[in-house]
Amino acid sequence: MDPSNNSALHPLSPAAEVARVLGNRLRAAIKGRDEVINLILTALFADGHVLLEDYPGSGKTTLAKALGESINDPNGAHIAAFRRVQFTPDLLPSDITGVSIFDPPTGRFEFRPGPIFAHVLLADEINRTSPKVQSAMLESMAEKQVTVDNVTYPLDQLFFVIATQNPRDLAGTYPLPVAQLDRFLFKINMDYIDRESEVEVLNTRRERRSAPTERLVGRDEVIVARQLIEQYVYVHPLINHCLVDTARNLRSHKKVLQGLSTRSLVLMIPALQSMAMLAGRDFVSPEDIHYLAPYVFGHRLVIAPGAGEMKKVVHECLAGPLEQLTRMTLAGQTPVPAPPADPFPLAPVN
């Protein structure tokens, strides 16, 4: 049921409240990007990072900044709410992680944390920097820690990265390999916003600069929301079957050169849970899979040249398992299906 209906009772209602506040704040700051906002919140609650592929000036900094500024951490004064790093070819790993500096009065090396010590980090044009920096960055994203001079410094539990890259203008870039793209939960391709939203952006440019009306969200609230979602959004075993079957279809697809890793399926589960919570459900529905699959799977696949759109391939492989999952819901007790050898009773689609 919709957890917001009886908010006092449902265990998910704190999470829903956090989502509502963050959503309102972000929507107030950015117009016409509701889908991206939804996906970014999903990634935030699923403890994943986001790679935005878009052109300059599409509002990604505003978005990341609004998100970072919406999170308030009364205890962590040393951690910035939001940092932005412009990735350039001459950037060094220490420029983002921080360096140990010799302090003459104490005679010791003191660690000066870099911009990575933030709640929300915007890594702009991540493909413009050298692989050395990329790997340092991506490692810290995965491990949530930074190691400088053999000393490991943990990052904040909330640590959330929004990286961007420009799909065009690729000269002099270091494209991220698939293995590194794997660190991102979502890769979102943004398009230009629709006409009305664009007009509204221009109309509301002054109001948006003033402080939003919604309250700030505490860092701990977000952490708690993550735990609540993981615990209380139900994932039916059939959902897992559907995911595995989809992955198998993708691996055996003629036009897919490299299929999905098991890790990507594991990462998919929290994303689905967050998505379900944002949709006001306490269970994962096939709709969530259908919606999230291109964002989660798309950048983890290598498809043959000329195979067309990634999204099409993913949906093609998804259709069969999803249809089976959907049909199982009419079977009554929704038993867990036997592994389908060949879905003969399913009809072909063109």
Place this chain on the structure above:
Amino acid sequence: MTSRNSIWWKLPGVVIWMAAVGLLAAGYTSKLGVLFALSGVVSAFALATWLEGFSLRLSRVWLCSGLAMGLTVLLSSFLRGNSGVVGLFGSETIYGFTESTNWFMGVLCWLVPVLLSAKRYSLFLTLEAASLVGIFSSILAAHRDGSIHRPFFLTDWLLERNYDPMPFFLGAGALLGIMLVVWMLSRSSAKRTLLDPALLIAMIVALFLFLPDGKLRQLSAFAGGEGGKGDQSKKDKQHHGGQGGKGDQKQDQDNQGQNQDPDPSNGEGRRSFPVAVVSLHDDYKPPYGTFYFRQDTLSNYNGRRLVRDASGKLDTDVGMPFPAEPIEVPLRDRADLPSAGSRERVAHRLRTTVALMTPHSKPFGLIDVAKLEPAPNPDAKRFERAYKVESIVLDADFGTLLNRSLGSEKWTPEMWQHYTEVPEDPRYREITEKAKLLLPTHLRGIPIAQALAVKFWMDKNTTYNLKVPKLDEDADPVANFLFGDRNGYCVHLAHSAVYLFRTLGVPARVSLGYAVGSRQRGDGSTILIRNGDAHAWPEVYVRGLGWVVLDITPEKVVTPPQEEKVDQDLQRMLGEMARQTPGSPKEENPPAGDGDLRKALAEALRGLSQAMVPVLLLTLAALYLMKIWRRMEPRFCGPARLPVASYRATLDGLADLGFYRDYGTSREAFAKRLAERAPDLSDLTALHMRAALGPGVPPVGRAKYLALSAAIARQAGQGIQWWRRALGVLHPLSWWKVS
């Protein structure tokens, strides 16, 4: 997607199409043709699969197919019509080549565009299924036309092992039907909710209409009904030679539909079926190697061609009615009488029984018929009627003819004139003069030797070919043939021979009936006459012997007159059936009794056809019961089942209105699609999905579910025409595709 675009998915389609095309082709073409038709199916599927990858315009595909087919037809007709090419490669090669090309290209040019179109538009899917249904029904229909059990190679194998072939065929047919239905239903496409049941019903009706019933009778008997026996007079029998030449053309045209004889000009397309069984009461081998059964004769030259003598005074040896009591046929010369000529026995009397399987207007008998007697019909289900014939059959061969003179002593000059009248065309004389040169000089003066010379000349210089243009009603069958390419069939040959004989002054006429090679008889005493045995042949009148067959047998044959060998078992079986006297008690436990088998078959078939209606009704009732149960279930089911039951009932209701969830889309997406029409659907969907995939059944009462269901039905039905809604309610299978 390996699962749905793989070749395995196409396999049922390939199998069904191969079965259909194979069965269709088997009735019309040679083994080679069938083989190529089958390979055409496989190639068509392969080609269609390959072409799917390209975004071709369907209109162009259809156009190209039509062009290719047209070119193929043109090419084959050119090859067949061109005597030079035929001569170069041999008629058999050309026939095989054109047959296989035609069938291969025909199948290819039809299937590829249909398959490609069906992939895109559901309408063509229906077309594809409809063509399949048409093929199967036509095969079933063809099976009724008197063939007891085909294909012979299979039934023989079964019968030899004492199995009844009919259940086997019915089983195979049912299996194919089920496969067809499953295949049709499993192919999802929107907007097919109404076409599906229509096709299914059409198929069931076709099955019901064409299912062979217990009588195993010919198609003509069905066309003419049981009254076929009654109005024999109207069913004027037509033979090759009777191509409108009998003077009663109007009647002929009336009877086109019941014409059992193959039209020789397109004889390749017809099936062979038995028309009569003749049992010999004594062993006999005709000296000229063929049993001739005369039914009618043409002797009157009307200025263009030979027609039946209308005066009734001539040709008295034909034209008797079916005997109700013994009829003596007035013969002018009795070959069996010792006074006829030399002391050597030249002829003897032979008794035969003829059992007709198709309606005939007049009796026929082994030549020369001397006496007709009635006989009881041995099996009214199988035979039209039966009669006994006493014939005077020749023992002497051509050698004895030379000593004899021509014509009867009793003939008047008018009769001589009648039997020797011939067109005034010097070209006939030229040919006879040419033919005479074949004779040794001492024989050149003997008219009968001259006639034989003409026969030999024609044997050498004509070609038997069924593939010549059909003769017009009134056309002269001779001039174009004899002074043209000399390609023709028995009508041309017989008429030409008679004209040439008459030119020589030899009294001659054309007789019509059946000719069966004595080899066809095998060892038995039964002769099975099939429709393809119909024949026309020339006869000359030899003093003391009467009308003697002097048939032309061309050395060159383009299309053999009867390709199929007669089935000896069938012949024997029919012969035994014909010999049975009606009402006689059957033997106890006859070993593999054909009669019993046949009876069992008939019983089984009758039972089956009678069971069809209740089975159909029961199936329909079961479908409706299922539909009603699914709709009513939410009112009775337990709380755990409630979300599923009510959601399914709602979906069924939407299906009645033609709203189906598309393949591969989620329930939420379906609800969203219908959000404007039925906004409550998303609520019900949410409830259902939570019950199915959520942590527990939502705490919502039955009343809420029923209310939502009712609201959705009401909302969805708005603005839909009443007849559309009524159709949906009546549709017994609307719930079939709900998922």
